[in-house]
Amino acid sequence: MTKSFCLLSSICLCLFLTVACQSQNFDNELATKQKNLPVSYSSNVLNITLIQHDSCPWSYFWCVVEKGINDAAKDLKVNVKLLRPSETPYKPSEQKELIEKALKDNPDGIGVTLTDRKLFREPLTTFLEDHQDDRKSRIPVIAYNAGNSPDKDDIPYDIYIGQDEEKAGYEAGKKLVELARLKSSGKRGVCINHQEDTENLQARCRGFENALRDEGIPYFTIITKDNPKNIKEEIEKDYQTHKNTDIVLSLGQIGAAPFYEFMEDNKLESSQIFHATFDLSKTIINNIENGRTLFAIDQQPYLQGYMVVQWLALIKNHNFTPPGKVISTGPSFVDKDNLDKVKQQVGQYR
The missing domain is CATH 3.40.50.2300 (Response regulator)
Incomplete structure (x- = not known):
């Protein structure tokens, strides 16, 4: 009984080692073949x-x-x-x-x-x-x-x-309204479009306007030339005739930087105007940290x-x-x- 068991065990061990070696050889052979496969990218530079x-x-x-x-x-x-x-x-x-x-x-x-x-x-x-x-x-x-x-x-x-873009503008508008109303604000909103001939920026303002319309809040889109001086002048001009403006959305760093200058020149506090902007920059990050900008919309x-x-x-x-x-x-x-x-x-x- 013991001899038969030992003999059977020896046979099983040999079979296991044989299969294992064959499996190892197969893996090595497959790896070698895969290593030598031609790269599938085109040989010509695109x-x-x-x-x-x-x-x-x-x-x-x-x-x-x-x-x-x-x-x-x-x-x-x-x-x-x-x-x-x-x-x-x-x-x-x-x-x-x-x-x-x-x-x-x-x-x-x-x-x-x-x-x-x-x-x-x-x-x-x-x-x-x-x-x-x-x-x-x-x-x-x-x-x-x-x-x-x-x-x-x-x-x-x-x-x-x-x-x-329109969805992003809409979500930004809704979020700004929610935050403004927590402070009993939300009287008038402004979207700063710094590049009037681009449909993607138009869509952002359109989404923002739709969000404010849904909440019954008056809105206006400032359309400016693509330079900081003109943007600041147009923001200033609108604010002087509509001092109830307390929600502002800028569409990027180009519109956000003049807005910050406008806030500083007019000695306005972040609690007076609720601001958000598209995109990120070091300037925008600093203003999120100091509370002047509530949030930025990132599109990666x-x-x-x-x-x-x-x-x-x-x-x-x-x-x-x-x-x-x-x-x-x-x-x-x-x-x-x-x-x-x-x-x-x-x-x-x-």
Whole structure:
């Protein structure tokens, strides 16, 4: 009985060792084969063109977007050409000319900030219809930062990467009203649009106006030229005739900085005007800390820049299908409660 058991145990042990060795050999062989597999990326370096309505260093926000673009280009080993209108203030017609020029060059992928869908629709749609027959040779087009979706914009591009601007404006307006009413305020609201010819900023103010209309609060949109002096003058002019204004939304650092100067010049306290702004900067962070700004709406600009390059490369190299027609990067709200989580990232990734 004991001898039989020992013999059986020895046979089982040999079988186990044989299987284990074979399994190890198989794993090593598989690892070697996988290691020697050819890289699936195209051997040719991709050439991507991005056409946007603003850029660094003129806009703090766009420095963060472009860091994402540059990091993605480096990580994915692609060439990126960045085009922006040279005239100030911004003119959509000049961006349209840049789009048409880029389309004629037939790059491997195109990204565009869709600030005027009506103006840009014809050249983009014609190009897309002419270059989408063969999936392997087609040229992907992505809208980023400014846009809605291929369906809403009625342009058959691949995806929109950014935030829902009207929704963001609406949520900001609702939140401002709630905070104002806690202090028995909420008499009149103002949205500061520092770039009148961009549809994404118009959508932010439209959302803000809808939120205040729902609450029965009068509202007004200040439309200014894209320079701090003019913005401050227009804020001042409106306030002198409407001193009951106690809710203000600015649409970025360009509008927020003149607002802070206006508050200081008029010796107004944060308890007198409830302020929020889109986007982040060191100046905005400081004003959230001192209570002058209640919150900022963050749309993760670094992600917008990185992902437009990433997805153009993925679609062109692998024919990948994005997870949806919209990749949402916002909105999210930054206030005193969660400021520490993002404070160190401002200027780099936020």
